[in-house]
Amino acid sequence: MPELPEVEVTRRSFAPAIEGARVLSVFVGKPLRWPLGCAPDMLIDRVVVGVRRRGKYLLLDLDQGLLLLHLGMSGSLRFMQGEWPRGQHDHFDLATTEGVLRLNDPRRFGAVVYVDSEQAPVAHRLLGRLGMEPLSDDFRWPDFRAGLRGSNAAIKQVLLAGRLVVGVGNIYASEALFLAGIRPTAPAAGIGMVRARRLYEAIRQVMERAVAQGGSTLRNFSSADGSAGHFQREAHVYGRAGAPCHTCGTLVRMERQGQRSSFFCPRCQRT
């Protein structure tokens, strides 16, 4: 499941190669989460100026307008030169002078949306409420601390909501909370200064480490050059229900929280 590290690793794996490319043709397959928002042929002859990321969205800047790409649950991109056979889950192609950017997404929770500008209503609806970027300088401790204080919801839900900090999905929320010694169900506002600070550091640390490891490949994630990630080998709690905690040996527990599974060590994460 692509979270921030997977999206960032994907971005880095094709951004330099696609920069300056001119669009030759566009293929749109089965419907994704939202419609493209323009006639596919309208994109022909546009030039890809750069690739940015905001939260889990990739922003493909064109010389006029931009494409918002989201990988959803099961999406991955490939960027390659030449032609290669399209599989049944390949639902979008952007063929350019430098190669073909192709979205593969079996479950089709992903999206490719064209907008005229980041200020367009559609873009604003999708991007406007996003929280701080954990890997950037705008991830500020005072703001994070204040955000926690302001919510009585369970800390894991606050992290997943993305209004305070973006990009933290189910895997990395569980891992960061383990590193900080905080139980996923703890009310955000009740977390003390020291542990809140530890969580702030843990989010940064786990995101940086995951990017360095190429993300997590649980089923079939790979970056746009086809390489898999390795962070899943380092997971302390995610997917380890019933296995001994790396720190204390207590068996890791899995509990439903909201509609999701949360993993934690009942001893290292007491409250």
Place this chain on the structure above:
DNA sequence: CTAACCTCCTGTTCGC
């Protein structure tokens, strides 16, 4: 405003 739930989708896993 918040919080809980619903929804989209298909490959994989599980129970009988």
Place this chain on the structure above:
DNA sequence: TGCGAACAGGAGGTTA
């Protein structure tokens, strides 16, 4: 061995 049910969850939308 087969087959349907349950599960996986990002995240916007809906409802209370």
